[in-house]
Amino acid sequence: MTALLIHNAMVLTMDPALGDLAQADVLIEGSRIAQVGRALDAPPDARRIDARGMLLIPGLIDTHTHMWQGPLKGLGGGLWGTPDYQKHVFPMREKFSAPDMQDACFAAGTEMLDAGITTVLDFCHNTMTPGHAEQSIAGHRRTGQRVLFAYGMLGEFKSLAADHPWRIAQVRELAAELGRDSAGRVRLGLAVGSLEYSGLELVRTEIELGRALGLPMSFHQNPPAQIRQLGEAGLLGADLLPVHANLAADDELEMLAACGGGISFTVEGEFGGGRAMNIIGRAHRAGVTPSLGVDIPSRVALDLFAQMRLTYHVMRAEEAMAERLTGRWPLARRPGTPHVQPRHMLEYATVNAARAVGRGDELGRIAPGCLADLVMLSTGPYSMSLGDPAAHVVLQSTPADVDTVIVDGQLRKQAGQLVGLERADAAEAIRRVRERVLAGEAAIAETAP
Missing domain, CATH: 3.20.20.140 (Metal-dependent hydrolases)
Incomplete structure (x- = not known):
């Protein structure tokens, strides 16, 4: 199973033992996080994602x-x-x-x-x-x-x-x-x-x-x-x-x-x-x-x-x-x-x-042994906020900044594009429900309060 290395990120581990790590790497093996730290070694065949200038947070x-x-x-x-x-x-x-x-x-x-x-x-x-x-x-x-x-x-x-x-x-x-x-x-x-x-x-x-x-x-x-x-x-x-x-x-x-x-x-x-x-x-x-x-x-x-x-x-x-x-x-x-x-x-x-949700031992943190559910955020063309990087996530970030999403060690979004999913398919599913349930857009307007 090919490993995945995310390197050079600003990592908000949300783990009290690790804290925030600037210019750090996260090595994923299979569905779990194997290592978190600076300048990590990875297998030669590992897939690499350059996260320079990005924030990496738990999913x-x-x-x-x-x-x-x-x-x-x-x-x-x-x-x-x-x-x-x-x-x-x-x-x-x-x-x-x-x-x-x-x-x-x-x-x-x-x-x-x-x-x-x-x-x-x-x-x-x-x-x-x-x-x-x-x-x-x-x-x-x-x-x-x-x-x-x-x-x-x-x-x-x-x-x-x-x-x-x-x-x-x-x-x-x-x-x-x-x-x-x-x-x-x-x-x-x-x-x-x-x-x-x-x-x-x-x-x-x-x-x-x-x-x-x-x-x-x-x-x-x-x-x-x-x-x-x-x-x-x-x-x-x-x-x-x-x-x-x-x-x-x-x-x-x-x-x-x-x-x-x-x-x-x-x-x-x-x-x-x-x-x-x-x-x-x-x-x-x-x-x-x-x-x-x-x-x-x-x-x-x-x-x-x-x-x-x-x-x-x-x-x-x-x-x-x-x-x-x-x-x-x-x-x-x-x-x-x-x-x-x-x-x-x-x-x-x-x-x-x-x-x-009953998964406190393996979700919500970026730490060795945790499930590899991660989100990488772009800090935009105007740079990251000063001070606590968590404040940037909470007060400055939006879904438009979500660059990469990983669930269970698998890429579900990369460079702003969904992986293995199509937005058009989701939109078509919405259209089908509305057509069957609401009988089209006219019914939406008629049932609105």
């Missing part, structure tokens, strides 16, 4: 996106609150056939790889039939993206209990199938049903199933006190990832921190939807592990750079508001304030996110 990890909504881009652009979403976007899942799911997952995964997102937790709450799950997985396999396919337990509201047996049976079948594929990039997780719809007993059954099968799990935490409810029921754990949790109380954050848990924040949708945003800073300070997701591509671009940048500014604004409310104005530095730094955002999208 970005999205911990919460509904990828079936990729072809619905723009449909949720004017949403105003949850009722709008439930009226205009969420019901669209009933119009998706199983083949639509394959097209949607393929198109969204291709676009995400193009934007440097090497791993995603696909919270698939559109498994309306067994075929929907099977075709979604088939779409993911086509892209080569690393996917935690979180099987959605929330189906038709009117038949949640009646449908539970076949969903549980399929989860068991898929766990056996994907578990045998030890080299596969698509793994199974569980998108636990929402407590407000499913009730505690169905959710308990799902969590116990996930734990019996060793599956990472996630759930929407929208109404208040649900983390407390799960904690009191003995169901919280580091393997159960809440999403949003904007109304979580401090004692709930203490529960999560005590079990080593995290929260996935989808900041653009939450902030734009008027939700309380001080949760991120409170979670961070409480020792809960924050990570980031796009959430609904029907409204938000498949772009984690934008999520990092917005999260940083939202958190800084919250800190500034707290200072103003206590009379400390104009702003001045004092011990512990400001707390959040740009580098924290890159941690959220790499090391923290790796923990959230």
Whole structure:
């Protein structure tokens, strides 16, 4: 197996033992990183990529996106609150056939790889039939993206209990199938049903199933006190990832921190939807592990750079508001304030996110033994920022700067061009879904809020 040497990069390892390395090399052998350092020796037949002037970071990890909504881009652009979403976007899942799911997952995964997102937790709450799950997985396999396919337990509201047996049976079948594929990039997780719809007993059954099968799990935490409810029921754990949790109380954050848990924040949708945003800073300070997701591509671009940048500014604004409310104005530095730094955002999208998807030991860092999921960023014609290079990634970079993407040691993008994938194929998949589901562009305009 031919080795791959990336040399002369500015390497942000996100590994505390290695730190940032200027003019450094990364040697990849097979699917894993073999060495990280300066002036590395490589086998004579190794493939070489000159990364001079480039930033090399771990592949970005999205911990919460509904990828079936990729072809619905723009449909949720004017949403105003949850009722709008439930009226205009969420019901669209009933119009998706199983083949639509394959097209949607393929198109969204291709676009995400193009934007440097090497791993995603696909919270698939559109498994309306067994075929929907099977075709979604088939779409993911086509892209080569690393996917935690979180099987959605929330189906038709009117038949949640009646449908539970076949969903549980399929989860068991898929766990056996994907578990045998030890080299596969698509793994199974569980998108636990929402407590407000499913009730505690169905959710308990799902969590116990996930734990019996060793599956990472996630759930929407929208109404208040649900983390407390799960904690009191003995169901919280580091393997159960809440999403949003904007109304979580401090004692709930203490529960999560005590079990080593995290929260996935989808900041653009939450902030734009008027939700309380001080949760991120409170979670961070409480020792809960924050990570980031796009959430609904029907409204938000498949772009984690934008999520990092917005999260940083939202958190800084919250800190500034707290200072103003206590009379400390104009702003001045004092011990512990400001707390959040740009580098924290890159941690959220790499090391923290790796923990959230159950791969903290081998993803999210550039270090020997880790899986070789890497992104190389151009710093553009106007040079890299001064100071912390992580700040350049968070505050200056966009998907347009993604030069090279490597997943499992294999090139998926190089010199700005996808490898083994065609953007035109993804666009055609989107067209097919829209034609079948929305009956063309006219229907898109008619269903927009």
